Amino acid sequence: MLTFLSTFMFVFLAEIGDKTQLLALAFATKYKPGLVLLGIFLATALNHTLAVAAGKLLTVFVPLDIIKAIAALSFIGFGLWGLRPEKLEGEDQKVSRFGPLLTVGIAFFLAEMGDKTQLATISLAIEYSNVYLVLLGTVLGMVTADALAIIIGIILHKRIPEKMIRYGAAAIFIVFGLTSLYSVLKH
DSSP states (O other), X not given: OHHHHHHHHHHHHHHTTXXXXXXXXXXXXXXXXXXXXXXXXXXXXXXXXXXHHHHHHHHHHSOHHHHHHHHHHHHHHHHHXXXXXXXXXXXXXXXXXXXXXXXXXXXXXXXXXXXXHHHHHHHXXXXXXXXXXXXXXXXXXXXXXXXXXXXXXXXXXXXXXXXXXXXXXXXXXXXXXXXXXXXXHTX
């Protein structure tokens, strides 16, 4: 249960203010929110399955202590990365002939490639042994954060202090990274 809760919270917090969260909000203004969430779910499930597999594959070729140290440093990096606001770069304006579900799914899958939530998922797969709980936690964390963005954005018209939430999420990543790095270095 700790694995699920940890991975859920990490990806949920990493997604706050992320470009894919902004993309969710933008698509929800064009398409039905239910279709947008389904597209996000499908794209995230595929993307994070690949990320979890990559994280586990790394442990086969690289010594675990080195991987854990790199993962700890990456969490610190994610925290620092989270301090800067992200902006959409036209992903929501592209016209697609595939319909809303495929349009959202493809846009999310591509936008998530190399994104901090995908990289966090790789690191979490290294940190925790149960790949199924890591996958479930990361996918649901991302979908929940994006659903919240859609709901809050539509209802409150972006009057939530996103900067404060982003700073809090960044601090949690940095503290977790420092704690993990300390545990690796102490043995």
